[in-house]
Amino acid sequence: MPALDGVDLDLSPGESVALLGPNGAGKTTLLGILAGADRASEGEVRAAPGRVGWVPQRPAVYGRLTARENLRLFAALEGRADPDRAAEDLIARADLGDVADRRADRLSTGTVQRLNLAVALAGEPAALLLDEPTATLSPEQRVRLWAWLGELRADRGLALIFSTQSVHEATRHADRLVVLAGGRVAFSGGVEELLAGAGEAEGDDDAAERAFLRLVEGR
Amino acid sequence: MRKLALVLGKDLRQLRRGPGLLLALVVYPLLVALIVAAALQSDERRPAIAVVNLDGSGRTVEVAGERFSVEDYLRRLGDEVTVRELGAGAADRALRDGRVSAVLTIPDGFIADLQSSVRRPALTLDTGARDPIEGAAIRRRLEAAVFRINQRLAQEYVDQVLRLVDLVLDGGRVSVFGLSGEALGLKRSLVLVERMQRELRSAGEGALADRLDRLVTFINLTSANLGLARPAAEAIRSPIELREGEVATGREPLSAFGFAGALLVSLGLAGALLAAAALSSERDDNAMVRLRRGLVSPAALVGAKVLSAAIACAAVGAALLGGVALLTSLTVGRWAWWVLALVLAGLAFGAFGVLVGAIARDTRTALLAALMAALPLLALAMLPDGGVAGALAALVPFGPAFHLFQSLLADPELTGSVGWGMAHLAALAAVFGGAAAVAVGRRPAA
Numbered sequence: 001m002p003a004l005d006g007v008d009l010d011l012s013p014g015e016s017v018a019l020l021g022p023n024g025a026g027k028t029t030l031l032g033i034l035a036g037a038d039r040a041s042e043g044e045v046r047a048a049p050g051r052v053g054w055v056p057q058r059p060a061v062y063g064r065l066t067a068r069e070n071l072r073l074f075a076a077l078e079g080r081a082d083p084d085r086a087a088e089d090l091i092a093r094a095d096l097g098d099v100a101d102r103r104a105d106r107l108s109t110g111t112v113q114r115l116n117l118a119v120a121l122a123g124e125p126a127a128l129l130l131d132e133p134t135a136t137l138s139p140e141q142r143v144r145l146w147a148w149l150g151e152l153r154a155d156r157g158l159a160l161i162f163s164t165q166s167v168h169e170a171t172r173h174a175d176r177l178v179v180l181a182g183g184r185v186a187f188s189g190g191v192e193e194l195l196a197g198a199g200e201a202e203g204d205d206d207a208a209e210r211a212f213l214r215l216v217e218g219r
Numbered sequence: 220m221r222k223l224a225l226v227l228g229k230d231l232r233q234l235r236r237g238p239g240l241l242l243a244l245v246v247y248p249l250l251v252a253l254i255v256a257a258a259l260q261s262d263e264r265r266p267a268i269a270v271v272n273l274d275g276s277g278r279t280v281e282v283a284g285e286r287f288s289v290e291d292y293l294r295r296l297g298d299e300v301t302v303r304e305l306g307a308g309a310a311d312r313a314l315r316d317g318r319v320s321a322v323l324t325i326p327d328g329f330i331a332d333l334q335s336s337v338r339r340p341a342l343t344l345d346t347g348a349r350d351p352i353e354g355a356a357i358r359r360r361l362e363a364a365v366f367r368i369n370q371r372l373a374q375e376y377v378d379q380v381l382r383l384v385d386l387v388l389d390g391g392r393v394s395v396f397g398l399s400g401e402a403l404g405l406k407r408s409l410v411l412v413e414r415m416q417r418e419l420r421s422a423g424e425g426a427l428a429d430r431l432d433r434l435v436t437f438i439n440l441t442s443a444n445l446g447l448a449r450p451a452a453e454a455i456r457s458p459i460e461l462r463e464g465e466v467a468t469g470r471e472p473l474s475a476f477g478f479a480g481a482l483l484v485s486l487g488l489a490g491a492l493l494a495a496a497a498l499s500s501e502r503d504d505n506a507m508v509r510l511r512r513g514l515v516s517p518a519a520l521v522g523a524k525v526l527s528a529a530i531a532c533a534a535v536g537a538a539l540l541g542g543v544a545l546l547t548s549l550t551v552g553r554w555a556w557w558v559l560a561l562v563l564a565g566l567a568f569g570a571f572g573v574l575v576g577a578i579a580r581d582t583r584t585a586l587l588a589a590l591m592a593a594l595p596l597l598a599l600a601m602l603p604d605g606g607v608a609g610a611l612a613a614l615v616p617f618g619p620a621f622h623l624f625q626s627l628l629a630d631p632e633l634t635g636s637v638g639w640g641m642a643h644l645a646a647l648a649a650v651f652g653g654a655a656a657v658a659v660g661r662r663p664a665a
Contacts, residue, residue: 036512054512060505064233076225077514103236119509 002041003029004183011127011159018174019163022216025180027163028057031129034161053125057132059116063105067096067115070104071122078123086122094118094148110141117145121152128152130162134169146173167209181216222515226523230497234527240496247492249535252485266320266357267301269310274329287333287372289325295368296323299360314347321346321357377452384448405445409438475629478543480601483621485539486532486561487597490568491575491589494528498576498659499585517659521573521652528569529562536561553627556637560623563644567616570651577658593617616651619643
């Protein structure tokens with residue numbers, strides 16, 4: 001049984017898309033293929049990997065290198081003309097100045113996630129792919145991360161695709177929801193469409209949650 | 220190449236910051252190498268033997284001008300083996316417990332028998348059945364020691380006989396049983412007899428002088444025969460002469476074998492473990508999910524890991540060679556060849572390790588797998604040539620590396636085998652490195 005089947009997804013500049021789905025629905029697989037980290041047995045991705053920044057759920061940084069060294073290395077690998085300057089720019093934007101010379105394996109979870117995100121930005125991507133970016137963060141760290149992502153969208157027109165287990169997070173930070181179930185797209189559209197399709201009224205905090213569950217369990 | 224250099228620089232920096240890993244990956248192989256060197260050179264160890272001295276006389280005897288006592292004998296034995304003087308019971312227990320390799324018993328009356336010049340004193344040597352190889356080695360050492368002492372005594376006997384011959388021929392002072400006097404000698408006797416004959420003939424006593432001719436003939440014949448005694452005695456004393464010389468490039472094959480084995484184990488383990496850990500740690504850091512997105516090609520990634528292993532091997536190998544050159548009698552030269560050999564061996568060991576690291580899921584598994592794969596192959600590589608073991612060892616870097624190290628250490632002339640050995644290592648580095656790149660490219664990134 002394929003992990004993904006007939007998934008068709010497009011992303012507009014500056015758009016934010018949330019991937020929702022139960023465990024094993026294929027969210028991480030889809031993001032991995034879009035990021036170029038995994039290969040699809042069929043189909044194609046029409047974006048150069050360099051134009052897409054990848055934020056895996058488990059931070060992908062070198063623990064024995066400092067935050068600055070990680071950023072400098074990945075900026076150089078991404079082909080940035082001046083990796084040192086790029087690293088300093090990322091340190092400033094990610095607010096890592098105080099910990100820039102500390103080893104990554106000695107940073108707090110939230111700080112490592114910010115470093116993980118900063119590394120993904122080293123190639124100056126047009127879109128970011130984030131696999132459950134807030135799964136291990138505290139509420140305070142979540143707020144801080146989403147604030148930064150909001151700034152990136154506003155300042156640079158960065159498009160986002162993020163996977164999440166939280167319907168609330170999806171409805172709050174995404175322009176569009178894509179619900180995956182059993183490797184197929186079960187729903188794609190705005191929050192209003194999701195609620196309308198499920199016969200739920202707007203304004204109820206739990207309406208989207210119920211609509212999502214009905215959608216997933218109905219298949 | 221730029222990306223390969225970036226990853227290589229990162230690896231070396233990470234290695235520097237992981238002193239525990241560095242220590243384990245370098246110190247452990249060095250310790251194993253020391254053990255291997257000690258095992259391979261065990262034949263050069265000084266075995267311990269127990270000596271049971273039943274000759275309580277404490278006498279010193281002069282045999283043919285050579286003062287001799289049991290203590291002298293034990294001191295001479297000490298040049299060959301470590302001697303522990305024990306009682307008969309304690310010596311027997313020490314042999315059974317393996318604390319000594321043999322028991323040498325000096326019988327009661329040993330010195331008296333030696334002094335008699337009639338009875339031959341006998342020593343008894345018992346070796347333990349626990350280690351027949353070492354037992355044989357000790358027997359050879361003691362036979363050699365007894366032979367050397369016998370030879371020295373024989374030399375003294377012959378020298379004394381020859382001094383007597385000289386006395387008979389040339390005359391001189393002689394001292395026997397506390398009495399001393401002047402011996403005439405055959406040569407001076409002949410002069411006296413011939414002078415006497417002339418004087419008798421002058422006095423008309425020709426008949427009497429003629430009767431002395433037989434005495435002159437006897438003296439001449441005896442002198443001539445005794446003149447042959449010296450070369451004859453020399454021939455008896457040492458029927459076969461061994462002329463020893465030293466060639467300028469002379470080496471110690473056993474030490475070379477031991478050191479080549481130690482070098483192989485040390486570099487083989489360090490290179491393979493380091494490279495396996497370097498690649499698998501990319502998974503531990505989850506960095507593979509980024510690198511695999513086209514940031515670094517599998518070939519460049521593998522190349523960086525193989526190069527870091529080669530640099531480490533060359534550094535460790537050069538340190539070992541330098542230490543051996545400074546601290547031991549083993550001659551180490553051909554430094555340019557050595558640099559090339561160490562780098563090529565490091566590349567091949569690294570490629571072997573990277574392949575293991577590419578297949579393993581994490582660093583711990585990779586290290587264990589690399590160790591389990593390398594140890595039997597290292598042992599195979601050190602077996603004598605030929606057979607299935609030799610063929611298997613030639614399929615991995617360890618066999619050709621061992622032969623190459625041995626050749627550089629012990630071959631008086633570098634022949635084509637060194638070139639072939641290096642080409643063999645380069646080919647294996649390419650094959651294992653290529654396989655590792657394919658494995659890295661095919662495996663899921665996470």
